[in-house]
Amino acid sequence: MVKGSRNLGRATPAILRSQSSKIMKRAAPASNIENIPRELLIEILSRIAKSSFTDIHNAKLSCKDFHEATEDTHVYRHMSLDDFPLVPWNPLSEKQQSFLTKCKECQNPEIMYRQGVLDYFTGKRPESALGHLQRASNANHIGALYVTCIILLFSGDDELKAAGVRSMAFLKKSNNVRRKLKEHRDKLKNMLMRMWVENPALRRRPVCCTRRDNHRRKRGWVDFDVEEDVxxxxxxxxxEIRFLAGSLPQQ
Ligand SMILES: [Zn+2]
Known part of the structure; x- marks a missing residue:
């Protein structure tokens, strides 16, 4: 053994201790979290929740302050449900079920939107669909506003259809909303592929243009990129009606 190595061995822990105490002093973020105003912490966590359930779940496990703040109503209201299937093939665990119940209680617009889409398109509870979509729309859920317009267009009632045409046009006035609509159309199409679409109202294909020649648009015309010319x-x-009809599972 090299002379003095025993002493070196004894000295090392002391150096490590001093280094680790420096690291502890530098890191110390856990206690700094206490200094963040609770409202700000909740707002930050809400934004994380909006993009990923997994990230918010990890944040929840990281420390006591995060754990408490993630239980706030505001965080649940913005919670992303992308990790939860629209129609689960297997029964949900008790934990998953209580998570979704809390989302409902906290008026999470996405869960209300999902319920509205399921109620209407499956044809099981079409009468309650608009109520769910209305609540999601009140929270500025663009997808819910869009599906509400679609329901009005397919209502089979001329006045409601006209209201649907006007509402859809109003929705598309904003460039920002038009950009988001692309995402919501794709999302809806995806959802429709995962359920039994059996609402008989969807079997009739309404026509909204009141001009006899329908402005000479081609029958299958669906091109939202050139929509600004419309x-x-x-x-x-x-x-929109053609897009939806093309998105329905083949029956
Ligand atoms: Zn027209």
Whole structure:
């Protein structure tokens, strides 16, 4: 053994101790979290919740302050449900069930939107669909506003259909909303592939353009990229109807 190595061995822990105490002093974020105003912490966690359930779950496990803050109503209201299937093939665990119940209690717009879509498109509870979508729309859920317009277009009632045409046109006035609609159309299409679409109202294909020649639009015309050229609200709504009809599972 090299002379003095025993002493070196004894000295090392002391050096490590001093290094680790420096690291502890530098890191110390856990106690700093206590200094973040609770409202700000909840707002930050809500934004994380909006993008990923897994990230918020990990944050929850990381420390006591995070654990408490993630239980706030505001966080549950913004919780992403992307990790939860629309129609679970296997029964949900008690934990998953209580998580979704809390999302409902906290008026999470996404869970209300999902319920509205399921109620209407499966045809099981079409009468309650609009109520769920209305609550999600009140929280500015663009997808819920869009599906509400679709329901009005397929209502089979001329007045409601006209209201649907106007509402859809109003929705598309904003460039920002138009951009988001693309994402919501794709999401809806995806959801429709995962359920039994059996609402008989969807079997009739309404026509909204009131011009006899339908502005000479081609029958299968669906091109949202050139939609800015569409100045007829009826043609614009017809475009959505064709998109939806093309998104329905083949029956
Ligand atoms: Zn037209």
């Amino acid at each position: 100045h007829c609200e009826g043609c614009s709504a017809d475009c």
